[in-house]
Amino acid sequence: MRLSRSFGKTLRDAPADAETASHQYLTRAGFVQQVAAGIYSYMPLGWRSLTKISNIIREEMDRAGAQEISMPVVQPRELWEQSGRADTFQPPLASLKDRRDRNMVIAPTHEETTTFMAAANLESYRDLPFNLYQIQTKFRDEARPRAGLLRVREFEMKDAYSFDKDEEGLDVSFQAMAAAYHRIFSRAGIDVRMVEADSGPIGGKDSNEFVLLAESGEDTIFVCSDENCSYAANAEKAEFKKPAAAPEAPGELEEVHTPDIKTIEGLAEYLDVPVNKTVKAVFYAPESSTGGEIVFVSIRGDLEVNETKLRNAMSGAEPRLATPEEVASAGLVAGSASAIGLDASDGPRSRARITSIVDDSVINSPNLVAGANRTDYHLRNGNYGRDFEGDIVTDIAMAQAGDACPNDCDGHLVEHRGVEVGHIFKLGTGYSESMGATFLDEDGSEKHALMGCYGIGVGRLLAAAIEANHDDKGMVLPGAIAPYEVYLAGLNTNDETVVATAAKFYEDLQSAGVEVLYDDRDEPPGVKFNDADLIGLPLRVVVSARGLRNGEIEMKRRDASEAAMTPLADGVQAVKTALEG
RNA sequence: CGGGGAGUGGCGCAGCUUGGUAGCGCGCUUCGUUCGGGACGAAGAGGCCCCGGGUUCAAAUCCCGGCUCCCCGACCA
Numbered sequence: 001m002r003l004s005r006s007f008g009k010t011l012r013d014a015p016a017d018a019e020t021a022s023h024q025y026l027t028r029a030g031f032v033q034q035v036a037a038g039i040y041s042y043m044p045l046g047w048r049s050l051t052k053i054s055n056i057i058r059e060e061m062d063r064a065g066a067q068e069i070s071m072p073v074v075q076p077r078e079l080w081e082q083s084g085r086a087d088t089f090q091p092p093l094a095s096l097k098d099r100r101d102r103n104m105v106i107a108p109t110h111e112e113t114t115t116f117m118a119a120a121n122l123e124s125y126r127d128l129p130f131n132l133y134q135i136q137t138k139f140r141d142e143a144r145p146r147a148g149l150l151r152v153r154e155f156e157m158k159d160a161y162s163f164d165k166d167e168e169g170l171d172v173s174f175q176a177m178a179a180a181y182h183r184i185f186s187r188a189g190i191d192v193r194m195v196e197a198d199s200g201p202i203g204g205k206d207s208n209e210f211v212l213l214a215e216s217g218e219d220t221i222f223v224c225s226d227e228n229c230s231y232a233a234n235a236e237k238a239e240f241k242k243p244a245a246a247p248e249a250p251g252e253l254e255e256v257h258t259p260d261i262k263t264i265e266g267l268a269e270y271l272d273v274p275v276n277k278t279v280k281a282v283f284y285a286p287e288s289s290t291g292g293e294i295v296f297v298s299i300r301g302d303l304e305v306n307e308t309k310l311r312n313a314m315s316g317a318e319p320r321l322a323t324p325e326e327v328a329s330a331g332l333v334a335g336s337a338s339a340i341g342l343d344a345s346d347g348p349r350s351r352a353r354i355t356s357i358v359d360d361s362v363i364n365s366p367n368l369v370a371g372a373n374r375t376d377y378h379l380r381n382g383n384y385g386r387d388f389e390g391d392i393v394t395d396i397a398m399a400q401a402g403d404a405c406p407n408d409c410d411g412h413l414v415e416h417r418g419v420e421v422g423h424i425f426k427l428g429t430g431y432s433e434s435m436g437a438t439f440l441d442e443d444g445s446e447k448h449a450l451m452g453c454y455g456i457g458v459g460r461l462l463a464a465a466i467e468a469n470h471d472d473k474g475m476v477l478p479g480a481i482a483p484y485e486v487y488l489a490g491l492n493t494n495d496e497t498v499v500a501t502a503a504k505f506y507e508d509l510q511s512a513g514v515e516v517l518y519d520d521r522d523e524p525p526g527v528k529f530n531d532a533d534l535i536g537l538p539l540r541v542v543v544s545a546r547g548l549r550n551g552e553i554e555m556k557r558r559d560a561s562e563a564a565m566t567p568l569a570d571g572v573q574a575v576k577t578a579l580e581g
Numbered sequence: 582c583g584g585g586g587a588g589u590g591g592c593g594c595a596g597c598u599u600g601g602u603a604g605c606g607c608g609c610u611u612c613g614u615u616c617g618g619g620a621c622g623a624a625g626a627g628g629c630c631c632c633g634g635g636u637u638c639a640a641a642u643c644c645c646g647g648c649u650c651c652c653c654g655a656c657c658a
Binding site (some may be wrong): 009012013014015016017018019023028034083085089090091097108109111140142143146151157198199207218220318320423425442453455492493495523524525526527529530531533542544545546547553554 | 582591592593594607608615616617618619620634649650651652653654655656657658
């Protein structure tokens with residue numbers, strides 16, 4: 001493609017409100033155009049990159065045995081009522097009515113549609129397994145799109161759905177997709193980590209995210225520092241070893257006066273005990289609650305509550321911090337509360353409205369300082385089991401950098417920021433039950449198919465790749481996803497020999513199967529070099545009067561600081577060699 | 582949804598406090614010169630100043646209402 005004919009122009013200045021590198025460079029290089037908040041058009045260069053990513057994904061999905069299909073973006077709301085997600089999907093389903101007043105939705109994902117398709121064609125265990133995928137537009141009316149293509153409302157997504165007859169089959173399908181994902185990201189030239197993740201409301205037992213490490217990412221992940229240990233997890237999911245306290249004989253419960261002490265740190269200092277010898281109380285309520293229910297969380301003073309883990313402990317109900325009014329009406333004394341004495345069945349602190357959830361850090365820690373449920377008083381020597389109990393005891397603590405790895409190794413957790421570019425789930429039978437995807441098994445019994453689902457955000461992957469690969473001049477695109485392989489610039493546009501030689505070389509490269517963006521514009525060298533750096537193709541080739549005096553052209557890799565001269569006669573081969581290296 | 586910021590030629594901005602001819606840089610058009618890291622000269626084109634209402638002789642500027650976009654947070658299978 002001749003740059004003079006390529007639609008779209010480079011911009012010297014980025015829009016002032018573009019803050020992240022990928023947003024700025026995608027806009028300046030003319031890859032995308034913003035249409036509305038979180039809604040973008042792809043221009044020719046951007047779409048070529050997106051197509052390259054899509055093709056890599058397509059090849060690897062096909063290789064993994066998945067079959068490509070295409071499902072509708074606009075679909076009847078009844079499908080979503082059948083699965084039960086019509087009113088629960090967050091962010092809210094975008095809806096519209098067709099001319100016959102029928103309720104339609106704009107699909108944010110396609111579990112319903114795929115399962116509907118599977119149900120109509122699945123009869124026997126002999127039909128299983130199969131895996132269906134598409135690369136297609138999704139719309140999610142996110143509350144806050146941000147950072148260019150990193151978080152948008154409408155986007156291209158590869159979504160695949162596997163169907164198996166049993167758990168073993170699901171494991172095989174799941175592993176096949178994980179392997180395909182590793183190949184896809186490797187071929188795209190980006191370094192991702194597969195991390196354990198929370199499944200969230202979609203449910204299922206296993207879920208892994210593929211995260212590209214980048215400071216501008218929205219996600220926090222923890223990776224074990226031990227090279228021989230593979231532990232890596234999203235902060236929402238991350239576990240860690242909580243060192244057990246030294247065994248101590250339980251002391252006698254003792255009330256102490258703690259005037260004006262409201263924080264754990266203040267309490268620990270005032271009583272001269274380590275923070276991890278205290279237990280703090282945090283009050284939550286189910287998001288939807290207006291009835292005064294309280295979730296009373298007890299966790300060791302040195303730990304913070306992980307609200308995702310808490311949500312799972314609350315059977316999926318979204319937790320929110322309880323309001324001061326709710327806390328007061330439950331008879332709890334903020335700043336001096338504890339689960340000790342929570343069992344009193346009379347009065348406002350009736351257990352009917354209070355669920356006690358205790359982090360497992362508490363049960364092995366003897367003689368904790370706890371609230372006395374009386375303003376300005378605390379208790380020494382609180383012991384789980386003797387003085388208080390929980391309705392639920394589980395891990396609800398937030399991991400922090402430096403915590404011990406949960407695996408059997410000597411490592412600790414190292415914190416990274418990252419962008420989630422892929423997510424794979426084991427769904428189980430939830431959708432096959434609601435949508436009726438059943439089959440007759442070998443023994444003649446009717447069973448529900450076990451499902452998995454597997455997503456990749458295609459545009460986000462492009463943005464993430466730029467976040468991870470750029471410098472202060474522009475993108476440094478991995479070759480496999482760059483819109484072209486070579487940026488060919490002819491300098492000295494007043495020199496007929498240079499122009500003719502550059503044009504000839506352009507034809508020669510194309511004939512040799514090299515994808516070339518030929519900068520044939522009548523622009524000064526500086527403009528061409530800066531645009532070459534901005535667009536970030538892997539290799540820059542310069543034809544100039546200076547070089548041609550020695551019968552040479554110049555080649556420079558985008559990720560290299562030095563250029564090298566090559567005889568023009570060997571140019572095509574030299575370019576091919578450089579692209580492979 | 583809570584908090585903050587911003588809407589003026591394609592992009593980046595000034596003008597608004599103190600109402601009175603819309604301005605600058607880049608980009609764009611034409612001609613000439615120039616040609617290895619965002620060249621130079623000359624002549625041009627291009628603006629419902631976000632929208633609606635109000636005040637005023639007069640509104641980009643003041644007042645009221647609305648819309649949009651960005652950032653932080655909440656949220657984000």
